[in-house]
Amino acid sequence: MFEGITKGLQGALSFFNRGKLTEHNMQDGLRAVQQALLEADVSYQVARTFVQKIEEEAAGTKILESLNPEQQIVGIVHQQLVNLMGPVDHSLNIRRGEITIIMMCGLQGSGKTTTCGKLATMLKAEGRRCMLVAADLQRPGAVDQLKILGEQIGLPVYSEAQPTTALKVCANALAAAKRSQDVSVLILDTAGRLHVDQALMNELEEIDRKLQPHQVLLVCDSMTGQDAVNSAKAFNDALELNGVILTKLDGDARGGAALSIRSVTGVPIKFIGVGEQLEKLEKFHPERMAGRILGMGDVVSLFEKAQEQFDAEQMEAQRQKMLKGKFTLVDFKEQMKGIRKMGSISDIMKMIPGMGQMMPASGELDGAEDEMRKIEGIIDSMTPRERENPDLIDNSRRRRIAKGSACEPHDVNKLLKQFKDMAGLMQQMAGKSKMEQFRMFQQMGQSGMLNPDAQLQAAKMRSKRGPEDFRAEAEKKKKQRKDAKKQRKKNRK
């Protein structure tokens, strides 16, 4: 997601990290920020205003005189991105005791029908029963598509064998929902067109006037950039949208739509579609999106994803342990297993702050997976007592563990050091504010502590110099000790 803009902005922000910042290179940096936005298909006006705001903020915080202008400017850019995409409003204002009508609209192929299904799935999980309404009479197959979705989710779909108008279908559906008595949300799947046209707008406006949906949501394909934003404006003028759902953010969207739509239309982005499957709908969070755009990662999403995968009780137990500083190697391994369960390692790495920039080529990630497996192997070769108390691990235990996991004693050492650092940091983090935690995570990312690939690089460098001969080193030390002992004996004589 947004790889282009992330690289562009990171490049632009590096202008602020070249020794002392002057008015001159400040302007270069700002121009590069604007360029990165334009390349991501952000509208010119939005990009221009964005950069002006950064300039004002930078002047206000006296950034030229500060010691770490880059950090400050990243902070300012992050905040401006959040302002640009927010504020957010996830509510659908579902009403008690009456049927809430949600009308979906948008251009052809934007993802309306799929999103109807996703929204119904989300609401179902909240204990609300939806009815889907097949009001797209344009595209052959549209009705069947919705029926299949309804079947998959286990929800009723209202459709007519010989429909006359979309408005009639919607009105009849509302009557049917009222009769059924157990439907609380009616979701209208309307037709799309390749471009905004009057016939489509008339049809939608008529439904809007007669049925007065509580929510009119625009489904917008994030891959279409500025076009999407222009059509959003037209839909909003005709229908007074309550919110936007951006779809296909899992693809290679350039970011233009996400960044401009709120400021151009004034309508909040409520949800984002991040895949074709029914559960791939997420609440939109501008701070997280800004973090991802800047390559600072998305710890919160990662945490939520982890929470879905991990057993909730186990998670809570680990959190408590972390708070008390009792996080052990067993927990460490469990976490790593959990991470592997979460899916592709490259997706996960992108979400960890500081890792975005360090993402290796995709082939090398297999190496990172191997590295994780190796770490698991090392922990498996320890005795339960060693896992609970790694301080027990002396030289001979280290050799045994290395042998058992087919690696070198220094790999065991490295893991233990990493674990110690991480457990220490986790403990320090426990009492800190969210912002502080974020910063600490970033440091962890940059120091390579969370980055198996950094270890991989180290291994590669070693192999260029030739493998380190630890045995020879140990023999040498042993000999030195022996010699020293002899010398002491001699001295005593």
Ligand SMILES: Nc1nc2c(ncn2[C@@H]2O[C@H](COP(=O)(O)OP(=O)(O)OP(=O)(O)O)[C@@H](O)[C@H]2O)c(=O)[nH]1
């Ligand atoms: N990758 C990805 N694909 C999506 C997402 N949302 C929808 N799609 C795909 O986009 C295509 C079009 O989706 P539909 O839901 O049929 O779009 P529509 O707006 O109803 O299209 P019409 O009814 O023809 O106007 C389908 O292949 C969907 O699987 C998403 O968030 N991510």
Ligand SMILES: [Mg+2]
């Ligand atoms: Mg459709």
